[in-house]
Amino acid sequence: MSDFNKQAGSLSEKAGISSPEITNVSAINQIKIKRRHQPTAQELISGILEGNRTALSRAITLIESTNPEHAEKANEIIKGCLLHANKSLRIGITGVPGVGKSTFIEAFGTHLTQLGKKVAVLAVDPSSSISHGSILGDKTRMEELVKNENAFIRPSASGETLGGVARKTRESIILCEAAGFDTIIIETVGVGQSETAVHSMVDFFLLLKISGAGDELQGIKRGIMEMADAIVINKADGDNIKKANQAKIEFNRALHLFPPKKSNWQPKVTTCSSITKEGIMDVWNSILDYFETTQETGFFQEKRNEQNQFWMMETINEQLKQNFYSQPEIIALLEQNKKAVQNNETSPFAAASELLKLYFKQSR
Known part of the structure; x- marks a missing residue:
């Protein structure tokens, strides 16, 4: 017998082995009935206000839909949630692919939930320009945070939107706020396109960088540096701690060359490790300092009003x-x-x- 025939024989199905029959027909019918039932806009609004994640997810799906029939229902849901929104701190996080955005968000989000915060993560996944598909794997990369009862993770496809922000991310923020989430984190694709879109919908814009990868000079660019409210050198652990501290010094020097921000806030550069959790608390304290400073000057609300326009x-x-x-x-x-x-x-x-x-x- 040839080697090919031996392999074919070993892969063939043995007599008497067959797939198990489906016995719970009743359960299957119940699932089909539930799938056919489409909740009304008012039912979804009530569910969102009660903190029901299923209702929140279904409402976001409606908002992201390009089906014209869903637009009216989606607008009704947004209108019903609007009065319960604008009660969160919105944080945008960007950085080149490989900088560790998902790992950082998991460590950062977990830290916030331990402080009693309710965290919603709107993670934008890059869409293929050829097949237009997305992997939407952020829930897989944030395997601990996704199981946290005080966290909600929603991956969305970026589609053709520049800046790596999903088409309806702005509306999704409103729904998450209405559902009781007090900290909204928006993760951008971070592919070097314009980040204006995410900057125009968040209160605090955080730029993640890494050291030792030829990234320092690439990162010192006027546009992205001027928008950033903080720069965090990630992966500052092991043999990389010294390089991370050196990168921190270089970025601090670069930041002082830029004119003062309208908010009177001086961006800070910190280092952290998403693995050891070292420096995560410093990042949150920096955001709290920014929030307090801009609230006192009135810039926080002024920026929100400009964003609405x-x-x-x-x-x-x-x-x-x-x-x-x-x-x-x-x-x-x-x-x-x-x-x-x-x-x-x-x-x-x-x-x-x-x-x-x-x-x-x-x-x-």
């Missing part, structure tokens, strides 16, 4: 874009103009102008 304009832009691409006549003409542009029969600007003229004509 910004997201009003963003919502208008998003709705206009969605309405534009949902028009049947626009869809048909768009395909024609795409081919014409590819074949150099017209310019991209002329094609866009023709589409916009059609859209404005229909809008009258």
